[in-house]
Amino acid sequence: MTSARLEFRDVSRSFDDGARSTVLALRNTSFTLARGQCLRVLGPSGAGKSTLLSLACGLLLPTTGEVLLDGEPFSRWRESFRAEARRRRMSVVVQGLSLVSSMTVLENVLLAAIPDGLSSRASRDRAHAWLERLGIADLALANVERLSGGERQRVALARALSAPTAELIVLDEPSAHLDASRTEAVVAALRERLDAGASALVATHDPRLDLLGEALRLPEREVAL
Numbered sequence: 001m002t003s004a005r006l007e008f009r010d011v012s013r014s015f016d017d018g019a020r021s022t023v024l025a026l027r028n029t030s031f032t033l034a035r036g037q038c039l040r041v042l043g044p045s046g047a048g049k050s051t052l053l054s055l056a057c058g059l060l061l062p063t064t065g066e067v068l069l070d071g072e073p074f075s076r077w078r079e080s081f082r083a084e085a086r087r088r089r090m091s092v093v094v095q096g097l098s099l100v101s102s103m104t105v106l107e108n109v110l111l112a113a114i115p116d117g118l119s120s121r122a123s124r125d126r127a128h129a130w131l132e133r134l135g136i137a138d139l140a141l142a143n144v145e146r147l148s149g150g151e152r153q154r155v156a157l158a159r160a161l162s163a164p165t166a167e168l169i170v171l172d173e174p175s176a177h178l179d180a181s182r183t184e185a186v187v188a189a190l191r192e193r194l195d196a197g198a199s200a201l202v203a204t205h206d207p208r209l210d211l212l213g214e215a216l217r218l219p220e221r222e223v224a225l
Contacts, residue, residue, distance in 0.1 A: 007031070011055060033201060058077070069168075091169045092169075128140065136151055154177060169202075183209075187208070
């Protein structure tokens with residue numbers, strides 16, 4: 001497996017709050033995420049953790065600065081190219097989860113296998129294994145729109161972790177709805193993927209994930225009048 005080297009160069013992202021103020025969701029942020037490295041994104045609520053993750057996977061673009069993927073100007077690619085990179089090279093769980101409401105739990109998890117060309121049987125076995133590890137195997141045939149928020153988060157997490165060749169794993173609070181044993185399963189899976197050369201960017205408040213890697217601490221969000 002190859003893996004993505006992600007770099008932020010002096011990246012800022014601002015939003016108009018509708019009241020003649022500009023919210024600086026992320027300000028002058030620089031870091032490099034190496035192959036095989038996990039970077040935990042820490043900070044208080046509103047510090048820009050989710051914004052940073054959305055910038056990393058190309059769902060948002062910087063207001064200033066640049067995001068690079070393997071040295072290429074990822075944040076300047078066309079949206080179709082960024083979407084293709086997410087589909088083929090990344091496993092992403094961010095706010096909104098991007099589940100397909102018309103599909104079952106199992107069908108949503110199987111979407112992770114499409115870029116990999118895995119056999120149908122192998123894909124199903126892997127998907128079922130992750131649903132079991134996250135305690136939602138009994139919901140495999142349920143429609144996702146009927147699930148609770150915590151169950152939907154676990155479906156998205158199962159889909160991300162069941163993609164065996166993803167080079168960059170981007171997770172927003174992956175253990176927020178997990179008990180101790182299921183958090184251990186997620187940590188073990190991420191460690192396996194890191195050891196195999198994948199990179200991971202994880203926003204978390206959970207000290208149980210401290211052993212995964214170094215931390216990037218974000219300050220409080222600012223408002224510029």
